[in-house]
Amino acid sequence: MATITEIAPDVFRISTFVTAFNLQFNQFLVRDEEPLLFHTGLKALFPAVREAVATLIDPSLIRWIGFSHLEADECGSLREWQTIAPHATALCSLVGKLVSIDDCMAVRPAKGMLDGEVLTTGQFRFLFLSTPHVPHCWEAGMLFEEAQRVLFCSDLFHQNGDVEPMTDSDVIGRCRDALAEGQRGPLANYMPYSNQTDGILHRLAALQPKTLAAMHGAAYTGDGRKAMQELALAFKEILG
Ligand SMILES: [Fe+2]
Ligand SMILES: [Fe+2]
Numbered sequence: 001m002a003t004i005t006e007i008a009p010d011v012f013r014i015s016t017f018v019t020a021f022n023l024q025f026n027q028f029l030v031r032d033e034e035p036l037l038f039h040t041g042l043k044a045l046f047p048a049v050r051e052a053v054a055t056l057i058d059p060s061l062i063r064w065i066g067f068s069h070l071e072a073d074e075c076g077s078l079r080e081w082q083t084i085a086p087h088a089t090a091l092c093s094l095v096g097k098l099v100s101i102d103d104c105m106a107v108r109p110a111k112g113m114l115d116g117e118v119l120t121t122g123q124f125r126f127l128f129l130s131t132p133h134v135p136h137c138w139e140a141g142m143l144f145e146e147a148q149r150v151l152f153c154s155d156l157f158h159q160n161g162d163v164e165p166m167t168d169s170d171v172i173g174r175c176r177d178a179l180a181e182g183q184r185g186p187l188a189n190y191m192p193y194s195n196q197t198d199g200i201l202h203r204l205a206a207l208q209p210k211t212l213a214a215m216h217g218a219a220y221t222g223d224g225r226k227a228m229q230e231l232a233l234a235f236k237e238i239l240g
Contacts, residue, residue, distance in 0.1 A: 002045075002052035005165035007219045008148045008211050010124075014052045016045050017162040024162060025073050026215050028152060029053055030145070033122030034063035036091070037081065038143060038152045039074055039215055046077040050084070059084055064111075064121065066091040068154035069137035070100045073215065082107035091119065093130055096139035113141065123147065127207075134200045135191045144207050151209035151224060155191070156201075156231060159217025167218040172230045174217065179238045193239040201232035 005013045010031040015024050027049055028038040035057050041049045053059045062085040067074040075090070078101075082088050090110035092101055097112030113119070115130035127144040134140055135155035143152045159174040160181065182190050209224030220227055 002048050003165060004052055004055065005219075007166055007213060007221070008145075008150050011145070011148065011150055011211075011213070012056055013165055013213065013219055014041075014049055015165060016041070016048055022160050022162075023216050026213070026217075026219075028213050029056055030121065030124060031057055032124050035061055036064040036066060036121050036124075036126070037062050037088075038066045038213070039154075040065060040067065040077040040081055042072050043076040043080065046080045049077070050080075060086065062088045064089060064091045064119070066126075066143055066152070068092075068131075068135070068142060068152075069140040070096060070105070071137070074154070075101070075105055078105050079107055091143075093128070093139045093141040095130075095132075096141070099139060115141075118146075129204065131200050131204070132196065133192050133194050134197055142204070144209065149208065149210040149224070150213055151204065151207060151211070152213045153204070153209075154215050156204075157212050157214035157217060157220060157227070158190075159214070161217075163218045165218060166221060168220070168222045170227075171218060171220050172227065172234060175231060176234045176238065178217075179234065183238065191235070191239060193235060197235060197240075198232055201228055201235065205229050205232070 012029045014027045030036040090106045094112035097110040101110045113128035119126045125146045205225045205228035212220040
């Protein structure tokens with residue numbers, strides 16, 4: 001069963017803890033004139049996520065389905081969502097659209113975003129940031145909601161365990177632990193470290209987000225710039 005938390009006005013975190021992975025999988029629903037779901041969640045979680053969304057809006061009204069990159073937890077149930085929401089369009093990077101999404105994932109053509117492009121859904125404005133290979137995959141991107149300064153940061157700020165939905169205390173320790181633990185196991189090299197990584201993380205920091213909507217773990221509220229700068233340091237140290 002999913003846990004729903006309003007992490008900013010009309011921004012809902014829908015979270016399911018999967019014991020086998022010791023990991024939360026979070027989707028975010030933004031309630032607006034054109035409702036936006038960020039991350040579809042795994043295909044296996046679709047019934048639970050749909051049920052959770054239905055307590056907030058009519059799921060058939062979802063207009064945008066955003067995600068960072070091609071991976072099951074990001075967009076694995078895209079078809080299922082587009083089947084129940086007849087006007088839902090996938091929202092991803094232009095690279096994602098051209099390379100993978102239109103061919104093998106989406107029911108109808110995706111909206112491929114360029115870096116710096118803005119999508120307005122009613123009261124909210126989403127700035128698209130192209131972040132190739134951050135957290136991973138060529139097509140990676142992120143959305144920054146400008147009115148409330150919420151950064152939908154995908155796998156960045158990954159924390160293991162069944163943690164609290166939101167926190168304003170330091171999460172970097174947990175992120176470091178998760179990265180270091182990951183490097184010791186079969187899922188090592190989760191995130192590449194390239195000559196672009198540090199610059200991309202600092203560019204995200206410069207947005208001065210107030211809320212970091214992480215896919216795995218608690219959403220962080222507070223000084224998002226400082227948290228992102230600290231994450232950049234942890235990445236350099238552990239992955240660099
Ligand atoms: Fe990922
Ligand atoms: Fe993920």
